[in-house]
Structure formats: C-alpha cells, structure tokens
Amino acid sequence: MSSNRARRIAKEIADIKADTHSKISVEPVKDDDLTHLRGQFMGPPDTPYEGGTYFVDIKIPSEYPFRPPVMKFETKLWHPNVSSQTGAICLDTLSSQWSPVLTIKSALISLQSLLSTPEPKDPQDAEVAGMLIRNPAEFEHVARDWAVKYAGAPKKESGEGSGGATAESIKKKQQKDRERVEKDRLAAYHGYSKDLIDRFVDMGFDVPAVVAAFEYVGIDKMDGQDYELEEAYMGDITARLFNEA
Structure with a gap:
C-alpha cells in the first residue's frame, strides 16, 4: 500500500x-x-x-x-x-x-x-x-x-x-x-473555497492533503471565496504536496 x-x-x-x-x-x-x-x-x-x-x-x-x-x-x-x-x-x-x-x-x-x-x-x-x-x-x-x-x-x-x-x-x-x-x-474543505482546493485535486492530490498544505503555507481562507493564488504561493503549496518543504 x-x-x-x-x-x-x-x-x-x-x-x-x-x-x-x-x-x-x-x-x-x-x-x-x-x-x-x-x-x-x-x-x-x-x-x-x-x-x-x-x-x-x-x-x-x-x-x-x-x-x-x-x-x-x-x-x-x-x-x-x-x-x-x-x-x-x-x-x-x-x-x-x-x-x-x-x-x-x-x-x-x-x-x-x-x-x-x-x-x-x-x-x-x-x-x-x-x-x-x-x-x-x-x-x-x-x-x-x-x-x-x-x-x-x-x-x-x-x-x-x-x-x-x-x-x-x-x-x-x-x-x-x-x-x-x-x-x-x-x-473536508475547512472553510476554503471548493473551487480553489479542487484545482489542486484535479492535479491528482486528495482534498485532506491539499487543505493541510494550504494551512501549512498559511493561505487566507477569504471567507470561502474563490480567488487566484500568487505564483509564489502556488510553488510553496506544490512543494509541500510533493514533500519538498
């Protein structure tokens, strides 16, 4: 497994x-x-x-x-x-x-x-x-x-x-x-926008892992609203998901 x-x-x-x-x-x-x-x-x-x-x-x-x-x-x-x-x-x-x-x-x-x-x-x-x-x-x-x-x-x-x-x-x-x-x-989305989290889920990651990465990096929940992440945050989240951070 x-x-x-x-x-x-x-x-x-x-x-x-x-x-x-x-x-x-x-x-x-x-x-x-x-x-x-x-x-x-x-x-x-x-x-x-x-x-x-x-x-x-x-x-x-x-x-x-x-x-x-x-x-x-x-x-x-x-x-x-x-x-x-x-x-x-x-x-x-x-x-x-x-x-x-x-x-x-x-x-x-x-x-x-x-x-x-x-x-x-x-x-x-x-x-x-x-x-x-x-x-x-x-x-x-x-x-x-x-x-x-x-x-x-x-x-x-x-x-x-x-x-x-x-x-x-x-x-x-x-x-x-x-x-x-x-x-x-x-x-399961812990208050984050479903659409925002699902963009990472569509890359093959599961929801709990993405939410954990968001919380580790300190991404603002923005009251559950969808928005575009800055490129630097995207890199930090991706690195966390791949266990590189």
Missing part, C-alpha cells in the same frame, strides 16, 4: 474514533491491514431498522480515494437497495457519484441515510422493492422482523409502529438527509 493512501486511511479511522456524536465505528479486520475494514452503525430512528446494529464489510481499492471503497452489508436486512441474499448495495455515492472528497465516514453516513430513504424505483432487490411499492405496511413488518432477528433490534409492543419507510416519510426526510451528506462533504 502506498504511504499516502495508508496515511489517509489511518487518519480517516482516527477521525471516526474521535467523533463520538455520529456513533459510527470502523476497525481493520486484521490489525496490520488497512485495506479491509469493518464498519458499524445503528439503525436510524423512526425506521423499521431502529435499535439494530448493522455491520458493513469495507474493502479499499488500490486507487482509493479516486475509486470508492467496496462495501456490502454483513448484517442481513430487508431493504430495496440492499440484496437480501448477498448484502450488495445499490447507492450512487459508492459508484457514479463518488468523489475523492468523500470519506469512509461519509460513505457510512450515506448508508445509514439510505435506511431512512429507500429508493424502490432503483432497486438492488426487486422482491423487496415490489413489496414496498405495493404494500408499505407489509414491508415495514418484514423489515422490522429482520431487524429484530438479524440486527438485535428490540421487539416493539403490538400496535407500535416504526414510523418509517412509507411514501410520506421518504418525502419528509429526503432533503434533510441529502443536506447532511453535503454538509459532511464540504466540511
């Missing part, structure tokens, strides 16, 4: 451990292998998955962060965008919409959000999607039963609804969850 990739993954794991608020965790499957991880998060509230603990197998490709991590659920769950047989996931954040700005943490947050906002019209599991579209109440019943059986969720009293995964709840939560993912993505 390249030293840059190893440093980034190690930093991402450390950042996740430092963030106790999100209640997301990641650990290497083997202590000396940062390319194979195991993620964990709780089922989101007001969904059939509430109270369950969900484990995700994570494999880091050699091209990371320019290619997304390969993730699949270890915990069985009843969800239209997750295979009920293999745990394979249908999520654009882990495929066409992946960006080097994203992290293992933001990917796991996206998975957690997916449990709140299923997309039955773009399914990984057609049987589950069909049930959600035709009979949302039956879908909730089966999803909750699986959460109790496979994810350790507590049983609810008879007549107590989970409150999620209906058409109404999907519409209500969709925008909120998208905003949360976008906020996490932009936080």
Whole structure:
C-alpha cells in the first residue's frame, strides 16, 4: 500500500474514533491491514431498522480515494437497495457519484441515510422493492422482523409502529438527509473555497492533503471565496504536496 493512501486511511479511522456524536465505528479486520475494514452503525430512528446494529464489510481499492471503497452489508436486512441474499448495495455515492472528497465516514453516513430513504424505483432487490411499492405496511413488518432477528433490534409492543419507510416519510426526510451528506462533504474543505482546493485535486492530490498544505503555507481562507493564488504561493503549496518543504 502506498504511504499516502495508508496515511489517509489511518487518519480517516482516527477521525471516526474521535467523533463520538455520529456513533459510527470502523476497525481493520486484521490489525496490520488497512485495506479491509469493518464498519458499524445503528439503525436510524423512526425506521423499521431502529435499535439494530448493522455491520458493513469495507474493502479499499488500490486507487482509493479516486475509486470508492467496496462495501456490502454483513448484517442481513430487508431493504430495496440492499440484496437480501448477498448484502450488495445499490447507492450512487459508492459508484457514479463518488468523489475523492468523500470519506469512509461519509460513505457510512450515506448508508445509514439510505435506511431512512429507500429508493424502490432503483432497486438492488426487486422482491423487496415490489413489496414496498405495493404494500408499505407489509414491508415495514418484514423489515422490522429482520431487524429484530438479524440486527438485535428490540421487539416493539403490538400496535407500535416504526414510523418509517412509507411514501410520506421518504418525502419528509429526503432533503434533510441529502443536506447532511453535503454538509459532511464540504466540511473536508475547512472553510476554503471548493473551487480553489479542487484545482489542486484535479492535479491528482486528495482534498485532506491539499487543505493541510494550504494551512501549512498559511493561505487566507477569504471567507470561502474563490480567488487566484500568487505564483509564489502556488510553488510553496506544490512543494509541500510533493514533500519538498
């Protein structure tokens, strides 16, 4: 594994451990292998998955962060965008919409959000999607039963609804969850202009490295506005990125 990739993954794991608020965790499957991880998060509230603990197998490709991590659920769950047989996931954040700005943490947050906002019209599991579209109440019943059986969720009293995964709840939560993912993505820029940082990202550097170089050189954040850097600063940043300063 390249030293840059190893440093980034190690930093991402450390950042996740430092963030106790999100209640997301990641650990290497083997202590000396940062390319194979195991993620964990709780089922989101007001969904059939509430109270369950969900484990995700994570494999880091050699091209990371320019290619997304390969993730699949270890915990069985009843969800239209997750295979009920293999745990394979249908999520654009882990495929066409992946960006080097994203992290293992933001990917796991996206998975957690997916449990709140299923997309039955773009399914990984057609049987589950069909049930959600035709009979949302039956879908909730089966999803909750699986959460109790496979994810350790507590049983609810008879007549107590989970409150999620209906058409109404999907519409209500969709925008909120998208905003949360976008906020996490932009936080990686530490207040600098996204366009300014991305000009270096387009040269093949990852966002955390560019931001660290900017902060080391002392580049003004200019309240997040884009602007042209002086040539001397460009040289200092580039030298820092290439470990020459």
